[in-house]
Every structure is written in C-alpha cells, then in structure tokens.
Amino acid sequence: MAKRVVFLGPPSSGKGTQAKRLALRLGVPAISTGEMLRAAVAAGNELGRRVEGVMAQGHLVDDALMAEVVTARLHESDARQGFLLDGYPRTAPQASTLQAILEATEAQLDHVLLVEAPIEILVQRTLGRNEGRQDDTEEIVRERLRVYAELTAPLVDHYESQGLLRRIDGNQPMDVVERQIAAAVEG
Ligand code: ADP
Numbered sequence: 001m002a003k004r005v006v007f008l009g010p011p012s013s014g015k016g017t018q019a020k021r022l023a024l025r026l027g028v029p030a031i032s033t034g035e036m037l038r039a040a041v042a043a044g045n046e047l048g049r050r051v052e053g054v055m056a057q058g059h060l061v062d063d064a065l066m067a068e069v070v071t072a073r074l075h076e077s078d079a080r081q082g083f084l085l086d087g088y089p090r091t092a093p094q095a096s097t098l099q100a101i102l103e104a105t106e107a108q109l110d111h112v113l114l115v116e117a118p119i120e121i122l123v124q125r126t127l128g129r130n131e132g133r134q135d136d137t138e139e140i141v142r143e144r145l146r147v148y149a150e151l152t153a154p155l156v157d158h159y160e161s162q163g164l165l166r167r168i169d170g171n172q173p174m175d176v177v178e179r180q181i182a183a184a185v186e187g
Contacts, residue, residue, distance in 0.1 A: 003026060003028055003081060003082025003083075003110060004082050004083060004102070004107060004108065004109050004110050005022065005026075005082075005083075005084045005085070005109070005110055005111045005112070005113060005185060006084075006085045006088075006089070006098075006109060006111075006112045006113070006159075007019045007084065007085065007086045007087075007112075007113050007115060008112055008113065008114045008115070008152070008155060008156065008159070009113075009114055009115035009116055009170065010116070010117070010119075010122055010144075010145055010148045010149075010152075011122060011126060011141070011144045011145060011148065012117075012122045012123075012125040012126040012141075013115040013116060013117050013122065013170040014115055014117070014170045014174065014177060015086055015113075015115045015170070016032055016034070016035075016086050016087075017174060018113075018115060018168075018174075018177055018178060018181055019032065019084045019085075019086035021178050021181075022084055022178075022181055022182070022185065023084045025182060026082065026084070026185075027082075028078075028079075028081065028082035028083050028084060029078050029079055029083055029084070030083075030084045030086060031070075031073055031074075031079065031083050031084065031085050031086065031088075032086040032087050033066065033069065033070065033085075033086070033087040033088040033090075034086070034087045035087075036069060036073065037051050037055060037061065037069075038055075041055065047065075047069070050065065051065070056140075057140070057143070058140040058141070058143035058144040058147065059143070059147060060090060060091065060147060060151065063091055063093045063094055063097070066088065066090075066094060066097075067094070067097045070085075070088050070094075070097065070098070070101070071097070071101055074101055080105075085098075089155060090148075090151060090152045090155075091151045091152065091155075092151075092154060092155065092158070095155055095158060095159075109164055110164075110185070111164055111166055111184065111185050112159040112164045112165050112166065113166050113168055113181060113184060113185070114156055114165055114166065114167050114168065115168045115170040115177070115181075116167065116168070116169065116170055116171075117169075117170040117171040118171060119145060121171055122141075122145060123138065123141055123142065123145070126141045127141060166184040166185075168180050168181055168184065
C-alpha cells in the first residue's frame with residue numbers, strides 16, 4: 001500500500017484535514033510544514049524568529065531553510081516507513097530537494113494528490129475559518145493564492161509527467177473527499 005504521499009493544492013483546499021485523515025488510515029505521520037513553522041513561531045525559537053515575518057506577509061520561507069527543516073523531519077524514525085507531506089514541496093527547488101532525500105534512502109513517492117477548488121471558494125473558506133491565525137486578512141489570503149499559482153502550481157505538470165498525480169475535487173463534503181482520496185491511493 002502507498003506510504004509516501006505528497007499533498008499538493010492551494011491554501012484552504014482542505015489538504016491539511018485530508019492529510020491527517022489519510023495518515024491515520026495508512027499509519028504514517030502527517031507532516032505539515034506550515035504547522036511546524038507555526039509551532040516554531042509560537043515557541044519563539046530561532047527558526048520561528050527567522051520565518052515569522054515572511055509568513056505574516058503570505059510569502060514563502062526560503063528554499064534552503066525549508067530544506068533543513070524537511071530533511072531533519074524526514075530523517076526522524078517515524079518517517080522511515082512512510083509519510084504524508086502537506087505543504088512541501090512548494091517550489092521546483094523544493095521538489096528537487098525532496099527527490100534527493102528520497103534517492104538517498106532508495107525510496108520513492110507513491111502518489112501526489114492534488115486537492116483543488118475554485119479560487120473564490122478558497123478565499124471565502126480561509127476568511128471564514130476561525131483558527132485565530134493572523135495571516136488571514138483578505139489581502140494576505142489573495143497573496144498566498146498568487147504565490148501558489150506562480151511557484152507551486154507548476155509542480156502539477158512535473159508530477160503529472162512522472163505519472164504520480166491524482167486529481168481530487170476539494171469542493172465537496174469532507175467525507176466525500178476523504179473517500180475519493182482513499183480510493184485514489186488504494187486503486
Ligand atoms: P496554507 O494555510 O496556505 O495551506 P500552510 O499552513 O501550509 O499554508 O503554510 C503556512 C505558511 O508557512 C506559508 O504561507 C509559508 O509562509 C510557510 N510555509 C509552509 N510550508 C512552506 C514551504 N514548503 N516553503 C516555504 N514556505 C512554507
């Protein structure tokens with residue numbers, strides 16, 4: 001069964017929720033780089049201090065720093081048998097870093113799940129969610145969507161050409177999305 005899965009998709013597509021659900025099903029850790037960074041900011045540690053400003057603007061943390069964060073996390077013992085990545089890779093250089101990490105252990109990605117929804121639905125969902133996040137003004141939400149379209153969306157073609165991409169309609173009830181994802185990784 002599939003054990004190494006990347007979730008791709010714009011902010012508020014629901015991929016975080018779905019990554020956690022699929023992780024339980026597969027018995028592998030769900031690794032959210034956004035959550036890791038927010039935890040670092042909350043802890044006020046060195047990483048948190050370095051990323052706080054960039055995150056608040058809706059921009060991406062630089063690739064070299066993300067490479068350190070993700071390499072360390074994927075080398076932890078719980079990720080050895082598999083993992084779900086939510087929020088990484090987000091740029092072409094990050095996809096290369098992930099590829100290098102996997103090759104070093106002769107591992108491969110099993111699936112890349114693209115969870116999509118129309119842009120106005122994404123904006124409304126983000127503004128409507130009540131997590132107390134400070135980066136959720138409409139201006140910042142639109143900036144994050146713009147950054148996604150510019151830097152992350154190109155990864156869709158990259159993974160499609162490798163035959164790894166599975167497209168999931170995120171504009172459906174969460175349980176329906178969950179079933180379609182389960183079918184995609186099992187089928
Ligand atoms: P979203 O709520 O947009 O899905 P995440 O929770 O995944 O976002 O990430 C929140 C923020 O953390 C991003 O806007 C970005 O600043 C930073 N971040 C998370 N993952 C990455 C990454 N792979 N590369 C660069 N920055 C990242």
